Amino acid sequence: MLLENSQPEPYRIKMVEPIRLIDREQRQARLAAAGYNVFRLEADDVYIDLMTDSGTTAMSANQWAGIMTGDESYAGSRSFTKLTQAVRDMLGFEYVLPTHQGRPAEHFLFRTLVRPGQVVPFNAPFDSTEAHVSIAGGTAISCVAEIGYQPSVEHPFKGDVDVQKLRNVIEGEGRDNVPLIMVSLTNNAGGGQPVSMANLRAVKALADEFAIPVYFDAARCAENAYFIQQRESGYANRSVAEILKEQFSYAEGCTFSCKKDALVNIGGLLATRSRALYEQVVPLLVLHEGFVTYGGMAGRDLEALAIGLREMVDDRYLQHRVGQVERLGDTLLAGGVPILRPTGGHAVYVDAAAFLPHVPRSEFPAEALASELYLEGGVRAVGLGSLAFLKEEPSTGAVSAPRLELLRLAIPRRVYTDSHLAAVAVALIRVYQRRDAIRGMRIVSAPPMLKHFTAVLAPIEVRDEAVAECREVMV
Structure with a gap:
């Protein structure tokens, strides 16, 4: 497990910022109000935020x-x-x-x-x-x-x-x-x-x-x-x-x-x-x-x-930083979660296509998985798959999906401890254990470019009336 192989951080923590885990009913309401797009969630409604490693560093x-x-x-x-x-x-x-x-x-x-x-x-x-x-x-x-x-x-x-x-x-x-x-x-x-x-x-x-x-x-x-x-x-x-x-x-x-x-x-x-x-x-x-x-x-x-x-080139810092990502990846693999191997330096990338093989690429499995992870543990991650990289030929309208369908768990630098990431692993493994019940997403509205940042989505099983309410809330 992740904690068993932990290494002490090569720094001391001198300031703390409170975080909270809101209950599941609240998370469900927040996600619906956000059009099932985790980019639209309020940061205060997120427990552990692995959306990006960009601009989220704890400075020295x-x-x-x-x-x-x-x-x-x-x-x-x-x-x-x-x-x-x-x-x-x-x-x-x-x-x-x-x-x-x-x-x-x-x-x-x-x-x-x-x-x-x-x-x-x-x-x-x-x-x-x-x-x-x-x-x-x-x-x-x-x-x-x-x-x-x-x-x-x-x-x-x-x-x-x-x-x-x-x-x-x-x-x-x-x-x-x-x-x-x-x-x-x-x-x-x-x-x-x-x-x-x-x-x-x-x-x-x-x-x-x-x-x-x-x-x-x-x-x-x-x-x-x-x-x-x-x-x-x-x-x-x-x-x-x-x-x-x-x-x-x-x-x-x-x-x-x-x-x-x-x-x-x-x-x-x-x-x-x-x-x-x-x-x-x-x-x-x-x-x-x-x-x-x-x-x-x-x-x-x-x-x-x-x-x-x-x-940024301090060898001890980089050893811990990359090692922390690797430990999270190893814990997920031990729980059966399919990830892109070997783990990257800044993130663990979950193979969403292998995680949800029953969800067609046209129903955005990475976004469906991002929603489920937030519902399960208040963890925010980002889909990097069909919604982000879908290609459409303007002259013919033909659409092609990217070759990889990934959910990125990006680790902010010097922010979370291994115990935080252990909680992430537990939540994602629980989602994996009920993966067969997860359904895909459909687009309610989206811009022509960079869709995944602002798209409004809805679970496939949601009725048209609920979708209309969702759109009204987003407006």
Whole structure:
């Protein structure tokens, strides 16, 4: 069990925040009022919140101390100078453009480099990243290795790019139609799986052959470096900081949602070696985020981020953080719950298709499972399956489901103890034991893009009258 293999946290807890578990009848009412979409739940109605690891970090004493010394100057902030130096020291990029989170950085990158009709190869794009490519007029293409689509098979680097797939895309589309290659570290869309250093070298070599720049989605780059240290030959005796620096040596730049591995509650950046790209993005940054030396952040946020970039590579912290996720995964496996193996660095991904094989993909098994987990234990997790990644061909109306149907249990950094995660495991195992009685969901209303964030859903068995009431409540 999870608690039997627990390791003490490599930190002391100096502040606490009360949480409460409301009773099942209340949870049922809250879920119905939220249109059976856990994104719409009030945080106070959630007991243990594993929806995301983004912006949910508990910051360190040094970061909180840094906040008090943040420089709020509009231009030339010394906190920005500290951030720039931290990026150069840790990642190796000369030019730094701060944003309030990762999405503006993606917007600026794709808006600048992608023209209508072009394609952007990835290992696998996350839904919001893919949307930014689409808005720029491009198409994101997944080139992840086939092993990444086999949830039950153990493999150390399921986030690797299939280099032959990548070559086929470049040669099939033509070099001029591929403005950049993007690699997510780790691969969030495919279970938080890492990318090997050997694969990054191979991608870089192919990109150089065609003179195409490589950019990283760096949200969980420190966890990726830790997996390389633990799993790849030749890296066991190197520090995570050293491995991190080598990773980025194979990229022209990165977008970075710093709300993940960089240990802050808000913040992001676009970093690059290209002065030409930097100069193109600066006017967009000023227009949409703020001046170039603060972007979308306050000086105190810049200060906390500069510290977080240095703290994120602490080997003891990463050993505990990744180990905590692994222990939760092992406990669920022992209870019979099918998960994507091996566990990722930031989350356990439940194989919702294997958990609910009787629920067709058109009835959104991941969302059905998310609802049931909330009802059972007040735990909020997020579905990453048909609702998030469904593809519709505009010309024909043909719909295709993604190859993976996952429920993500994302673990906030330095927030929950193993006893919290033991409660999560108990709740999910109970749901698994009554899985045959679970039914699917249908869409009541949803926007055309990024449906899973705001869709109103209803259980298949709910009568039309109840659905109408649900819609009225949501309005």
